Amino acid sequence: MRLSFPIAGLFAVSLSLSTPAFATASGITGQSGKEGAACGLCHQGGTAPTVVIEGPASLAPGATGQYSLIIRGGPAKTGGTDIAVDSAEATLQAGAGLKKLGSELTHSTPKAFEANEVRFDFSLVAPSTDVTLTLFGSGNSTNGDLSAEGDRAVATKLTVKVGNGTPAPTPGGGGEGGDDEGGCAAAGSAPLWGLMMASASLALRRRRRS
Structure with missing residues (x-):
């Protein structure tokens, strides 16, 4: 009975160490690169593949497009993936x-490589x-x-424009606001012109009197 406890403990440790390999063998999320992570935390050591x-x-809008994520090279025995999109719609x-x-x-x-x-x-x-x-x-x-050693993951992304795409931001300044400002400036200068005309008329009267 005493020997069963070390054996059970050893089995538990072995199971805990192998869990990441078995977990990722049946798929994993949060590793697409959308959040920064891309499977590299666990899978390390192998030659980097190309991924597109x-x-x-x-x-x-509302259409369905057909896409493929393709892995080429690397250890090239089996492959796995995680795919996400940044639009909730x-x-x-x-x-x-x-x-x-x-x-x-x-x-x-895991899917076997071919060619x-x-x-x-x-x-x-x-959307x-x-x-x-x-x-x-x-x-x-x-x-x-089925271990994490000798494997390598690479992240990629593709931009997709739906309809006219995200509207571009409206440039600031100019337009009718600029014309309004010019009108205000012109109107603001009218009293100055009036003052100049009044001063000239007063100077002419003084000359005539002298």
């Missing part, structure tokens, strides 16, 4: 190999109003040993 998001850079829809957790998309299981790349397809349903939004995605290229 491909898809339309513009959509009509936009909706992400999972494709094959992805699942939705909250408002983000992540891999359901040195792994691709995660997904959809973006645009019904004009806005410029950003898709964020991190791609993790792993060596497939």
Whole structure:
């Protein structure tokens, strides 16, 4: 009975140490790069892959666009991802190999590389109003040993213009306000001209009297 306690303790420690690997194997959120993090806190040591998001850079309001997050290179055995969007009115829809957790998309299981790349397809349903939004995605290229060592993640992003995009700020100054200021300045100078005319008339009268 006494020997069972050290064994149980050792098993608990082993389980706690392996938890991050198993947790991320079934997907993770908050690591898309939107909040700054991009899986690099746990996965380190491997060769960095290249990660891109491909898809339309513009959509009509309310339209659905098809996108892919593609991981190329790195350890290139299996890959995982986390994808997010910075607009609360936009909706992400999972494709094959992805699942939705909250408002983000992540891999359901690590996906095997084929021809040195792994691709995660997904959809973006645009808001019904004009806005410029950003898709964020991190791609993790792993060596497939279910540990965090020897893997490497890289973040990327894609700007998408919906309709006319976010309205540009109105420039300050000029316009009718400037004309009004000019009118006020011209009107303010009228008493000065009147004073000058009165002074000239008074000087002329004095000359005639002399």
